[in-house]
Amino acid sequence: MKVVLASDHAGLELKDRLKRTLASMGVEYSDFGTDSGESVDYPDHGFRAAEAVSSGDFERGILVCGTGVGMCIVANKVRGIRAALCNSVMAAKQAREHVDSNVLCLGGKVLKGDEAEEILRTWLSTDFSGEERHARRIGKIAAGEGRWRG
Numbered sequence: 001m002k003v004v005l006a007s008d009h010a011g012l013e014l015k016d017r018l019k020r021t022l023a024s025m026g027v028e029y030s031d032f033g034t035d036s037g038e039s040v041d042y043p044d045h046g047f048r049a050a051e052a053v054s055s056g057d058f059e060r061g062i063l064v065c066g067t068g069v070g071m072c073i074v075a076n077k078v079r080g081i082r083a084a085l086c087n088s089v090m091a092a093k094q095a096r097e098h099v100d101s102n103v104l105c106l107g108g109k110v111l112k113g114d115e116a117e118e119i120l121r122t123w124l125s126t127d128f129s130g131e132e133r134h135a136r137r138i139g140k141i142a143a144g145e146g147r148w149r150g
Helices: 009-025 042-054 069-075 089-097 113-125 132-144
Strands: 002-007 028-031 060-065 083-085 103-107
Touching: 002 009, 002 042, 009 028, 009 060, 009 103, 009 113, 042 060, 042 069, 042 103, 060 069, 069 083, 069 103, 083 089, 089 113, 103 113
Parallel strands: 002 028, 002 060, 060 103, 083 103
Antiparallel strands: none
């Protein structure tokens, strides 16, 4: 599995910790920034990473900002992305089983490192259930991409 990571300055510390977790799991990854604690705009890094997942260059993405909310909004603007903001193991498990989430969003100021690592491990190791009701709902999401609701 190939994974892309990105963060803003508020998510840098957690992103770096998650990179070590991925390495220990033997997961191949690329880091799309930021690499400094200097203030940056999260959309710049989030869009680039989400687009890399959407294009098929990476199977999944992990985005980290202060709360995870901003990165989640950014990622879900990209066609084909189903980004999930997960603050618990249960949310991570269901994000994969029910929604086939391909981008995980985390809050560097919200989660402790151990919690985030467990969420990441769960999200990476959980498969989409494939149940008809979940596939149907994902189809409805895909059909609605690009709709502007004002």
